[in-house]
Amino acid sequence: MVSITRKRIKRQRHSRQVSERLAAYVLAAIGSVFFTYVAVMTMVSGSSSSKTESTNIRLRSSKDHPDLHVSDEQNAESFNAIALDILQTLDCLKLLNQTTTSVGASNSILYDEENANAAAQQRRLEAVDDLLQPVVKEDHVREINPLRDNNDKNNNNNQQNKEHQQYNQGNIESPDMAMDDMAARDWHSGDAYNYDVTPTAAHLFCMAALAGSHEDETDPFAIPTYWTSAIHCPVVEKTGSKTNNSQLQLSLLKLWSQARGDMTPGVLLKTLQLANEHVRALQDKYLNIWAPSGDEGLEYMTSVLNDPTKSADDGGIRGLGHNLGPGKLFVDVGSCLGLTSMAVQIMYPGTKIVSIEAASPNWLLQQINWKCNAAELVGASSTNANESETAASTAKDEPTIILAGVGPETGGMAKLMWRPQATTSTRSWTPASERKDSDVELLVKLLPWHSILTEAEIQHATIDVMNVDCQGCEYNLIPAMKPDEYNSIATVLGGVHWGYMPENKLPSSKRAATTHERLCKHENFARTVKECCAFPDLAVVSSVPGEVLVQDSKAWPPKASTVKDVAGSLCDDFDKWAEENHLYTIKSDFNWFRVSSMADL
Numbered sequence: 001m002v003s004i005t006r007k008r009i010k011r012q013r014h015s016r017q018v019s020e021r022l023a024a025y026v027l028a029a030i031g032s033v034f035f036t037y038v039a040v041m042t043m044v045s046g047s048s049s050s051k052t053e054s055t056n057i058r059l060r061s062s063k064d065h066p067d068l069h070v071s072d073e074q075n076a077e078s079f080n081a082i083a084l085d086i087l088q089t090l091d092c093l094k095l096l097n098q099t100t101t102s103v104g105a106s107n108s109i110l111y112d113e114e115n116a117n118a119a120a121q122q123r124r125l126e127a128v129d130d131l132l133q134p135v136v137k138e139d140h141v142r143e144i145n146p147l148r149d150n151n152d153k154n155n156n157n158n159q160q161n162k163e164h165q166q167y168n169q170g171n172i173e174s175p176d177m178a179m180d181d182m183a184a185r186d187w188h189s190g191d192a193y194n195y196d197v198t199p200t201a202a203h204l205f206c207m208a209a210l211a212g213s214h215e216d217e218t219d220p221f222a223i224p225t226y227w228t229s230a231i232h233c234p235v236v237e238k239t240g241s242k243t244n245n246s247q248l249q250l251s252l253l254k255l256w257s258q259a260r261g262d263m264t265p266g267v268l269l270k271t272l273q274l275a276n277e278h279v280r281a282l283q284d285k286y287l288n289i290w291a292p293s294g295d296e297g298l299e300y301m302t303s304v305l306n307d308p309t310k311s312a313d314d315g316g317i318r319g320l321g322h323n324l325g326p327g328k329l330f331v332d333v334g335s336c337l338g339l340t341s342m343a344v345q346i347m348y349p350g351t352k353i354v355s356i357e358a359a360s361p362n363w364l365l366q367q368i369n370w371k372c373n374a375a376e377l378v379g380a381s382s383t384n385a386n387e388s389e390t391a392a393s394t395a396k397d398e399p400t401i402i403l404a405g406v407g408p409e410t411g412g413m414a415k416l417m418w419r420p421q422a423t424t425s426t427r428s429w430t431p432a433s434e435r436k437d438s439d440v441e442l443l444v445k446l447l448p449w450h451s452i453l454t455e456a457e458i459q460h461a462t463i464d465v466m467n468v469d470c471q472g473c474e475y476n477l478i479p480a481m482k483p484d485e486y487n488s489i490a491t492v493l494g495g496v497h498w499g500y501m502p503e504n505k506l507p508s509s510k511r512a513a514t515t516h517e518r519l520c521k522h523e524n525f526a527r528t529v530k531e532c533c534a535f536p537d538l539a540v541v542s543s544v545p546g547e548v549l550v551q552d553s554k555a556w557p558p559k560a561s562t563v564k565d566v567a568g569s570l571c572d573d574f575d576k577w578a579e580e581n582h583l584y585t586i587k588s589d590f591n592w593f594r595v596s597s598m599a600d601l
Contacts, residue, residue: 082253083209085260090272092206096227199230201275201290201368208252211236232277232288233372251371255364262403263360267440271361274420275368281306282339283346287373290365291337297424301339312493312543313524317343322544323465323491326350331463333406333477333494334358334470336424338366341399345377349397354456358405358444358473359418359426370398400456406473407446408593409480415597416442427471429505429599441597449480468494468519475507475592478515490545492522496529499581502599507592509584523549526566533571534583536564 086092207227228236235249259268274292280302281287291298310316312323317340324330325348332341335355344351357363370377378397405414417430418440430439453459466489468474474496478486496519498512506512513534519525520532526540539560542549549561564571578584 079250079253082257086205086209086253086256089265089269090202090206092209095202096206096210198276198293199227200273201365202269202272203227204231204233204235204277204290204368204372205252205256205272207231207235208249208256211246211249232279233290233368234375235372248371248374252368255367255371259360259364263364267360267442268364270440271364275365282343285346285373285376287342287369287376289337289339290368290372291423292420294421296422297336298339300424301336305339305343312491313527315495315524315528317347317467317493319543320348320465320491324348324351328352328464329354329458329461331458331466332356333466333468334473335366335401335467336362336426338369338399338401340467340469342369342373342377345397345399353399354458355399355401356404356406356452356456357401358403358414358470359416359423359442360403360444361418361420361440361442362423362426363401363403365423367401370401374398400458402452402456404452404455405444405446406449406452406470406477406480408476409448411448411451412446412593413595414444414446414593415595416444417597418442424469425471428597429472429501430597431502432598432600435598446476449477463489465489465491465493468492470494472497472501474519475511475515478518479511481518486518491543492519493524494519496525496531498531498583499577503582503586504591505594505596505599506582506586508589509582509586511589511592512583512586520563523566526563528570530570530574530577531583532563533567533574534578536562536571538563540566 233248235246235252263271275290276293278289278291278298279286280289280298282302282305289298304310304316307316308318311319313319324344327350328348329352330341330344330348331354332344333356335341335357336359338355341353341355344353355366357366405416407414414428416426416428417435418426419430419436420438420440421436426442447455450459468477470477474494496516498506498516512531516529516531517535517538520529520535521538521541523540523543526532526538532538539562540549549566
């Protein structure tokens with residue numbers, strides 16, 4: 001029995017060895033075929049890449065997990081990863097196909113003027129609620145319905161249809177005429193659509209993640225043509241029937257990557273869901289501005305910047321031809337959505353612009369606004385230049401946009417209240433009685449002024465014009481500057497906020513005096529700012545370099561104009577105002593640096 005068992009064992013071992021040899025031969029054959037295939041495809045890819053200048057994004061669909069494949073660029077796989085993150089984070093396939101399933105292929109459905117606003121608003125609220133639900137607890141973002149009781153005062157459909165018709169016919173004359181595409185008209189063709197979902201910035205980034213990947217509209221991963229008409233930002237380029245990848249698309253992918261690192265998920269998603277595209281006139285340009293619906297800050301800024309009577313001495317930016325232009329530097333502190341710097345670019349082309357914004361939602365929307373309007377603002381277009389020339393021109397003329405709050409020399413942190421219904425009122429001293437459910441509290445890192453200059457690479461440059469409109473940060477910025485550094489700035493624009501701030505959020509009176517005295521030597525402050533009346537004999541300099549303001553008298557030599565001369569009746573009741581607003585009685589900076597976004601009344 002033992003010998004028989006051994007023979008059987010040997011026979012089994014022999015059979016196993018034969019099987020192992022056979023498997024090895026098969027694997028070797030498969031490997032040979034695979035490496036041959038890889039070598040051939042590498043050669044084909046290498047030959048085709050020399051003919052392709054732009055990144056070509058392709059998406060191979062699977063049921064549960066889209067797999068992006070990017071070729072022809074050294075860093076293509078990084079774009080692949082960013083695009084995939086957008087698709088997953090925003091659930092783009094569901095988001096972009098929401099509307100097409102109900103609208104279908106017909107673009108001729110009439111727009112329901114009576115009910116569309118309420119329906120679209122309710123759907124946007126529900127979309128925000130659904131999207132924020134997974135991250136509310138993580139980011140301490142309140143679950144809110146920010147637009148429930150907010151009617152967009154610009155969304156008068158009858159007037160809007162009239163404005164669209166006038167615009168398409170070229171009959172609009174007033175620079176203040178504001179058109180809002182919230183009525184869902186295709187401004188390219190004038191066709192009316194039944195938009196079940198108002199386009200948001202989330203749709204824009206989804207388009208950036210998918211643009212150029214598919215031509216077949218039946219593919220579930222292709223961008224529905226519906227959205228390419230609904231969104232005016234030219235993220236999708238068309239050459240005949242082919243969709244191309246654009247520098248704008250790649251720029252938006254890079255912006256997404258930066259925003260993911262600098263913003264919490266809850267704040268990022270909320271910003272994208274609340275931001276819509278609005279057509280606004282700015283000087284002689286019509287721009288597509290991304291902002292929350294009903295944003296009073298957008299309307300205020302476009303009104304001021306378009307007002308032909310608002311010179312630099314009266315709160316505007318007109319009359320700065322001697323100060324700005326090629327070789328000049330404009331620094332905008334508290335730049336919000338970027339409208340002031342855009343107006344500077346339009347009126348004084350060639351100016352180098354550095355834009356500083358502390359609130360991450362405003363920073364993100366400003367970045368989108370500059371990127372989506374680059375052709376209008378910097379004059380670069382892929383239709384009259386090749387791709388590399390367009391990219392170089394855009395990179396040269398676009399501003400440097402810094403996400404940072406201006407702090408003391410020691411740095412620090414602050415809490416700011418971002419207000420979607422008033423984006424220009426982001427601040428650390430919002431009165432508790434003014435807080436709305438849509439407001440979002442942000443924790444902001446404060447950087448010393450000189451660190452911000454270094455990040456912007458202008459630490460050794462001379463600033464020609466500085467705009468300071470940052471809801472109180474002037475009390476950090478101005479005292480931090482050395483006297484000769486501040487005096488080298490020819491023109492300072494902006495505002496002072498002492499009179500608006502509650503007592504328990506005021507900086508010390510000493511800090512205020514330093515800030516006010518420096519600012520009030522500039523003509524536009526002396527004319528309009530009540531705080532300047534504390535320095536009636538302070539000499540005032542003109543906004544025009546080399547120009548000297550003198551008193552209107554026959555005395556010789558003429559005397560320099562003072563705050564008292566420039567302010568006029570502004571200072572009549574100053575003593576009473578100063579007492580009511582505690583101008584001289586705040587002893588400490590403690591409340592000013594207290595980490596709180598609200599002032600308790």
